[in-house]
Amino acid sequence: MKGFRQAKWLEPLIFDVRCSTRDRFRVPVLDEELQLSPEAVARLIPAGLLREDTPDLPKLSEVDVVRHFTRLSQVNFGVDTGFYPLGSCTMKYNPKVNEALANSAKVHWIHPYQDEATVQGALEIMYKLSQWLSELTGMHSFTLQPSAGAHGEYTGVLIMRAFHKESGELAGRREILVPDSAHGTNLASAAMAGFNVVVIPSNERGCVDMEALKSAVSARTAGLMLTNPNTLGIFEENILEISRIIHGVGGLLYFDGANLNAIMGKTRPGDMGFDIVHLNLHKTFSTPHGGGGPGAGPVGVVEALADFLPIPTVGCDDQRFYLDYNHPKTIGRVGSFYGNFEVLVKAFTYILSMGHDGLKQAAERSVLNANYLARRLSEIRGFSLPYGPGILRKHECVISCSKLKLDTGVTAKHVAKRLLDFGVHAPTMYFPPIVEEALMIEPTETESLAELNRYVDIFTQISRESYCHPKTVLEAPHNTSVRALDEVKASHPRTICLSWRMHKNRQQ
């Protein structure tokens, strides 16, 4: 196995970095005549509002700052560094042309309050992107306003709420159903909008238990939130029946688009009966995740719900693009402006590059890659594929380490940490909660067969180590910039430290 050793810099906190030169970053200087004297400043600013001391920030030159953050970047791992099969996160390669085009003055330097005549290019991008997303999902129209997947979910749930309110049924429809394999955000988003959450169990095939669903639905049902393919990577085989059941009691069907990558060009949420869809442009549409964000979480709806979308959307009238505030039943706004425009430009570029055929091929390759890993990994001693190899996977698979744990004491977390030692990222751990010792693996279409085989080889070695000399695995990681961290201490009320200021206060 080829070795890996992450950089190690022992880089101090920025407050402790030594200043090397006096060449500070220079703020523009105002025409001297215009500079207010300290006395004039003190006169202008109301009593008690003048800050007389200087904020206690580092005093560094540009080279100190750049070296500090460059070193920090070297102790970070991204898709640009290596294989990143984090399940449900779709960590595919982020093409550089997306960045190049978004780094334009015509993206960076346009202000949200500018006259529409001066932002026609931006509006055209948003208009066309909305149309493409509608076409890909079988929806009628889209809002691009939400900043992230969870933000999109909240928007979608608000639309459900507004729909039931309009028909006078909101008081009775207090329940949103979610399967036990759902992303945690689904439950949190439903609760944020004031709904009660009813959890539906999965059956032995990893899909929604239809009997449980039938007995859970009623006139209290506002809707069902479903990820399809679900977090086990399994396509809900009864989706059309599920749609009939939910619509039969007057509920709405919500599609969590985190896993859309598997089905682009193959099927559409609209064709399965979904009414509301959110997408994660930072997953399926190759915009980088930036170490946590920003992403974008557009929401699409069927025609009957279009009037409820947040304002504004983008309209087009005889080659002129405009912000459309004409949504009489709008839920209002979920953010200040039109969404994460810079991210939208990257997703627009991606769809334009890939085209219809490219997107479809991406779905096919991601599915073949996931099924390949599912088969190969489940054959390695200690690992298994819950729900069995007889069921196809879509974009991801969930491997269980419970046998390994029983045999050797090595848990899913230990395996994850040991994987890091080989310069590949770990899968999502302990999710979905219905699989014991779960490792959720999403290889994406980015990876070659050779890279997948390397991952299999690494798993094989970890298995061998676990059975022969488990200490290596139990004490992993060894090759990352730091060894295992004390996460309990980090969150303990007596030792928690969330800022340099808190650190100083607690030392005193």
Place this chain on the structure above:
Amino acid sequence: MSNSSSSNDAVACRRKLLDVIGIQSVDEAFSDIPENARLTKGLSLPELRSEAEVRRVVEGVLSPNIASKDVLSFLGGGVWSHYVPSAVDAVASRGEFLTSYTPYQPEISQGMLQSLFEYQSMLAELLEVDVVNSSMYDWASSLGEAARMSSRITRRNEFLVPHFISPERLATLQSYAQPIGIMIREVSQSLHTGQISLERLKEAVSHKTAGIYVENPSYFGHLVHPLQAMSEIAHDVGSLFVVGVDPTSLGILTPPGRYGADIVIGEGQPLGNYVNYGGPLLGIFACRDDPRLLRQMPGRLVGMTTTQDGLETGYCMVLQTREQHIRREKATSNICTNHALCALRAAVFMALMGGDGFRRLGEYLLSLTHYATTRLSTINGVKTPIFDGCHLKDFTVNFDEAGKKGVDINRQLLKRGIMGGKPLLPDFPELGDTFLYSVTELHSRNDLDILFTVLREIVEG
């Protein structure tokens, strides 16, 4: 030659994948999709393109946009065109940061974690509160979350906001508050000074008040006071004091931690982030170091810890038991993807600026705003600002006496390469034909003199 051999490789690889999976064709991999739901037609989407073509098309589409830096723009009002140091772009475009996910595996993600801890730490110094989260989407969503957090902590359901507030921010707040029954009540402000009277505020609060929210500077750029007294009014009835700030003001303005703020929010975009047509922005969310507050805080927090052997310092996400993937429907918020890269940009910006840089920037902004209002108000028919008192960055300009409509004036300004202020009339009719102008350190004296000359020609001409 090489093309056909690489395509042979691709076919062989695909064959190998299919064999191991145990299926005959790619289509078979999708046989689990019910037949009635399968797509049989092609979709109306673009064709596959080369990178060169893509570039030409996207640049062509973007070309009609007029970048504010290519003209003279006075738009602000919550999103501002500040200078972005080149070092910020250089650091933020590094692939190791840019293409990483949320740092779920801290041992291999120390770079992002330490950077976010430093963002939290430097902002904590500016605000003088101990706890800052590692970002929200924007100021507006921070406000929505602050109202919800106040309500959870006090178990009350009224949240007071100033009447003169960004309409977009207020609308977002409503979307966060209304579904769970939090009532948003506006507190009136004087039409002369723009200030909230303490008497009015005392009348407005009650044992139902979860929080009092004020902004400093206000949406109209004027400084609000006395904040200590407002904080006492909030605390006297057991409610929280929530303050919204523009961080570029904090080199010269008293930090909110010193006048009793429990929760501090604001817009971090001016710290090294572009305006980007309004997104991504950077929602600031901070609070006092108080377990009662901390437990209810939304969003991701990065903490300092050590390795398990206690020998080295390291960083990881903390208090995840508040978050949706563990607490599910009982989480403090549903937020997970946030605006971490914008926070990283802000960290680099703050490190470059230092405390002195912030003080100089604040002095620049104050002096230039003072010059702008003083100069423009000498034009007959132009009143600026409409409220007495000190303004910073943003200021109001009224054209009631100009003999022309403000929107027509704006149109004529645009013809001459100037983007005038944002019209306030639709949202605040009581203020007459008023516009919100804004200056930053990207404006020079010369820029203001041009605005003065052109505006005078239009109005007096």
